[in-house]
Amino acid sequence: MYRETQIIETDNIAAAGADAAGAALVINVGPQHPATHGVLHLVITLEGETIKKIEPHLGYIHRSIEKMCESLSYRQFIYVTSRMDYLSAHINNHACALCIEKGLQLEIPGRAQVIRVLMDELTRIASHELWWGAMAMDLGAFTPFFYAFRERESINDIMEETCGARLTMNYMVPGGVMYDLHPNFQKRVKSFIQLFNSKIDEYDDLVTGNIIFQNRTKGVGVLSREDAISFGCTGPVGRASGVTCDIRKLYPYEVYDKVDFDEIIETAGDSYARYQVRLKELRQSVRIIEQLIDNIPEGDFQAKTKAVLKLPKGEFYSRVETARGEMGVYIVSEGGTTPYRIKFRSPGFSNLSALDHMSRGSKIGDLMAIMGTLDLVIPDIDR
Amino acid sequence: MxxxxxxxxxxxxxxxxxxxxxxxxxxxxxxxxxxTQQYPDNRAQMKLPERFRGEVVMSHDENNEHACTGCTACELACPNGTIKIITKFDVTPEGKKKKALDTFVYHLELCTMCNLCVEACPTSAIKMAQTFEHSVYDRSRLLKKLNQPGSKLRAGVE
Structure with a gap:
């Protein structure tokens, strides 16, 4: 059922609280707080231990990336987008490259398409693993963090070898990818898959089955299907509420329409459902990589492009599925070498907007579980 | 029950x-x-992949010659204004004036290691090095001149 978020004025609560039994208390979480994983400032109005209202304050890590991109050429601005959602840097670069290619009407070689999808899925695994560790740490379990980083490290090694960097790769360029795959790539990805398949069950042993974890996440932060749609929640947050929103299935790009994978849908909409969606997505990503790793076509890794790219006059939009949801790039071009205007639709911003609605009425201890499963990356929200 | x-x-x-x-x-x-890796202690055994991007360097051969013609393609490709190329005019044996590289100024403190300059270079004069321990006590020490003193353009590079 759709439920309208009631607008509460903080002053009124304080005034009403003075008369009522329990006075309202306004506390700040952040901007520096271990549970926010970045400079997010939440002003929380409490009544006893119950959350009445959450007001996110943004702007602490605003770098005006959209404005910066207006003065950079179409080749140059891609690297900046790695600094938005730094955990899925490849996928952000991919979205920008796709949008430019749409404007140039460029055909991408088959090899580059497969490389891009492989890199995207490896990034998704790395991102979900970091989320799993960090979320368990938010809930008080410190050890899972190291288990997650053990597997993530081998992905970072693969990235380092092929792309030249561990986090901000700048590997997707308009027309394909920057370099060809490293000769060791296939061997190392296969050994990673072997490692991953043998270790993924440990995740369930450590956290999923744990009774403390289940009690803290089941039924906490429920987001109904209608609310998820009206707040624009995408990615695992939307899918945990039963919304079909996987861009890889709805609007397939590159070779996603040729590979076989499932879109994970849960219907409970609580924190535990969001957790389940991400853990199952890990296995789906491995499935995609397993299908593609032996079938990388031979050929060019980059299409021939001009040294200076000029997009024709018009508006271009492309969307991809990052680890957090739908990422959109909207370019307005006046026909020059730099974009006239760029807008990024970041998944984190929409997911954060649902936080107030989800956590009203829950206890303050549940807030960590809700925020942990929303998987917020603050530079992505603020840009 | x-x-x-x-x-x-x-x-x-x-x-x-x-x-x-x-x-x-x-x-x-x-x-x-x-x-776990015991990082500062294992420096000797640690080997980074050859594609790792640590900083931009200019390779010189044994005659102290480089391949940079001073075309400023890297300067134009750089998104941050990291590279500044100062050119001079050399006199060729035929008595003609020819543009040549005087100083390749590289601001390491502005560099994001995006590799666009290396991609843009038509003569492969610059490349990425694997060094990554860049901490210094003063910011001005991060400003580097990439061409060695007395170096000149390798013969045959246009």
Missing amino acids: FLKEYILNIYRAVASLLKGMKTTGRYFLRPREII
Whole structure:
């Protein structure tokens, strides 16, 4: 059922609280707080231990990336987008490259398409693993963090070898990818898959089955299907509420329409459902990589492009599925070498907007579980 | 009935905790599977992949010659204004004036290691080095001149 978020004025609560039994208390979480994983400032109005209202304050890590991109050429601005959602840097670069290619009407070689999808899925695994560790740490379990980083490290090694960097790769360029795959790539990805398949069950042993974890996440932060749609929640947050929103299935790009994978849908909409969606997505990503790793076509890794790219006059939009949801790039071009205007639709911003609605009425201890499963990356929200 | 459910719940809870502890204990007993690197101590054995981007360097050969023609393609490709190329005019043996590189100024403090300059270079004069320990006590020491003193353009590079 759709439920309208009631607008509460903080002053009124304080005034009403003075008369009522329990006075309202306004506390700040952040901007520096271990549970926010970045400079997010939440002003929380409490009544006893119950959350009445959450007001996110943004702007602490605003770098005006959209404005910066207006003065950079179409080749140059891609690297900046790695600094938005730094955990899925490849996928952000991919979205920008796709949008430019749409404007140039460029055909991408088959090899580059497969490389891009492989890199995207490896990034998704790395991102979900970091989320799993960090979320368990938010809930008080410190050890899972190291288990997650053990597997993530081998992905970072693969990235380092092929792309030249561990986090901000700048590997997707308009027309394909920057370099060809490293000769060791296939061997190392296969050994990673072997490692991953043998270790993924440990995740369930450590956290999923744990009774403390289940009690803290089941039924906490429920987001109904209608609310998820009206707040624009995408990615695992939307899918945990039963919304079909996987861009890889709805609007397939590159070779996603040729590979076989499932879109994970849960219907409970609580924190535990969001957790389940991400853990199952890990296995789906491995499935995609397993299908593609032996079938990388031979050929060019980059299409021939001009040294200076000029997009024709018009508006271009492309969307991809990052680890957090739908990422959109909207370019307005006046026909020059730099974009006239760029807008990024970041998944984190929409997911954060649902936080107030989800956590009203829950206890303050549940807030960590809700925020942990929303998987917020603050530079992505603020840009 | 209620009591049975209650005791069963307690049993399940304890079992789930023990299951997690079993995994932790397994690694406790087998420390060899732990993969921590003792970073500053293992510098000698540490080998970074050859594509790793640490900083931009200009390669010189044994005659102190480089391949940079001073075309400023890298300067134009750089998104941050990291590179500044100062050119001079050399006089060729035929008595003609020819543009040549005077100083290749590289601001390491502005560089984001995006590799666009290396991609843009038509003569492969610059490349990425694997060094990554760049901390210095003063910011001005990060401003680097990439061409060595007295170096000149390699013959045959246009």
